[in-house]
Amino acid sequence: MIENLSEIRQxxxxxxxxxxxxxxxxxxxxxxxxxxxxxxxLFYDPTAFNLSTCGLDMMxxxxxxxxxxxxxxxxxxxxxxxxxxxxNLEENPNASMLFYWDKLERQVxxxxxxxxxxxxxSDNYFNSRPYESRIGAIASNQSSPLISKHxxxxxxxxxxxxxxxxxxRPENWGGYNVxxxxxxxxxxxxxxxxxxxxYRLNNHNWEIxxxxx
Ligand SMILES: Cc1cc2nc3c(=O)[nH]c(=O)nc-3n(C[C@H](O)[C@H](O)[C@H](O)COP(=O)(O)O)c2cc1C
Numbered sequence: 771m772i773e774n775l776s777e778i779r780q781x782x783x784x785x786x787x788x789x790x791x792x793x794x795x796x797x798x799x800x801x802x803x804x805x806x807x808x809x810x811x812l813f814y815d816p817t818a819f820n821l822s823t824c825g826l827d828m829m830x831x832x833x834x835x836x837x838x839x840x841x842x843x844x845x846x847x848x849x850x851x852x853x854x855x856x857x858n859l860e861e862n863p864n865a866s867m868l869f870y871w872d873k874l875e876r877q878v879x880x881x882x883x884x885x886x887x888x889x890x891x892s893d894n895y896f897n898s899r900p901y902e903s904r905i906g907a908i909a910s911n912q913s914s915p916l917i918s919k920h921x922x923x924x925x926x927x928x929x930x931x932x933x934x935x936x937x938x939r940p941e942n943w944g945g946y947n948v949x950x951x952x953x954x955x956x957x958x959x960x961x962x963x964x965x966x967x968x969y970r971l972n973n974h975n976w977e978i979x980x981x982x983x
Contacts, residue, residue: 781960781961782875782957782958782959782960782962782964783875783958783959783960784874784875784958785874785875785876785957786957786959786965787955787957787965787967788965789967789978789979789980792955792967792978794976794978795842795976796950796953796955796969796976797840797841797842799953799955799969800840800878800880800953800955801840803871803874803876803878803955804816804840804869806874807869807871807874807876810873810874812871812873812874813871813873815836816869816871817836817837817838818834818835818836818837818869819834819835819836819837819867819868819869820832820833820834820867820868820869820870821833821834821835821847821855821865821866821867822865822866822867822868823854823855823858823859823862823864823865824858824862824864825857825858825860825861825862826861826862831854831855831858833855835847835848835849835855836848838895838945843947843949844882844947844948844949844950845867845880845947845948845950846887846891846945846946846947846948847945847946847948848892848895848896848943848944848945848946849912849943849944849945849946850907850910850911850912850913850942850943851886851941851942851943851944852911852912852913852914852942853912853913854913855913856942859884859946863883863884863885864881864882864883864884865881865882865884865948866879866880866881867879867880867881867882867948868880875957875958876955876956876957876958877954877955877956878953878954878955878956879952879953879954879956880948880950880952880953880954881950881951881952882948882949882950882951882952883948883949883951884946884947884948884949885946885947885949886944886945886946886947887944887945887946887947889944891944891945892939892943892944892945893939895945896939896943896944897936897939901935901937904937904939905926905929905930905933905937906926907939907940907943908929908933908937908938908940908943909922909925909926909929910922950971951970951971952968952969952970952971953968953969954966954967954968954969954981955967959983962983963983964983965980965983966980966981966982966983967979967980967981968980968981
């Protein structure tokens with residue numbers, strides 16, 4: 771039993787974020803913070819983010835995935851289209867992304883609409899992955915019940931014999947693009963008076979406002 775959680779209390783004091791200092795483009799603002807997170811060497815994987823989806827059952831569902839690229843069109847990640855997140859996105863193509871870089875006392879929240887990447891983009895990324903990861907992606911019915919670990923190992927063995935090289939990308943594996951409609955940049959401050967800057971897309975323009983902590 772872990773006791774006294776209420777005594778775990780951190781102060782956030784490292785940086786500040788003022789509306790007059792942020793970039794007019796949320797993509798550039800994200801790029802600035804993302805580069806700091808990567809170059810700081812403080813994180814095992816600064817590309818990891820929480821992806822939340824919600825299907826027709828109206829029950830939100832969250833998991834970590836890895837950001838593989840981003841540009842002004844959106845943020846790209848790769849997964850199994852038949853997984854729980856894939857099924858959720860089929861039913862409701864909206865998602866929320868959340869990065870938390872704790873040692874920088876920063877959080878970035880992004881929400882937007884989601885579309886599958888083209889087969890060519892998915893092929894290109896799939897073919898750039900290590901052989902074992904490609905075989906693993908073919909073998910795994912991600913998010914379906916696995917009765918015995920042996921079933922997965924046997925399938926991996928078969929697939930390696932079938933495809934000693936160049937395993938093909940399965941049709942149900944590929945990338946998604948999250949096209950943002952809002953961003954929020956959160957910088958931890960002293961006494962919980964955190965800085966929050968929100969960007970909202972309105973008629974192709976990004977409107978920027980400060981939020982109460
Ligand atoms: C650090 C980390 C990185 C991950 N990266 C991915 C990823 O890029 N793509 C993916 O499909 N799952 C990734 N996962 C696994 C997912 O969190 C999740 O278990 C899996 O995608 C199944 O999710 P679902 O059942 O909600 O669809 C990662 C997990 C962790 C902890």
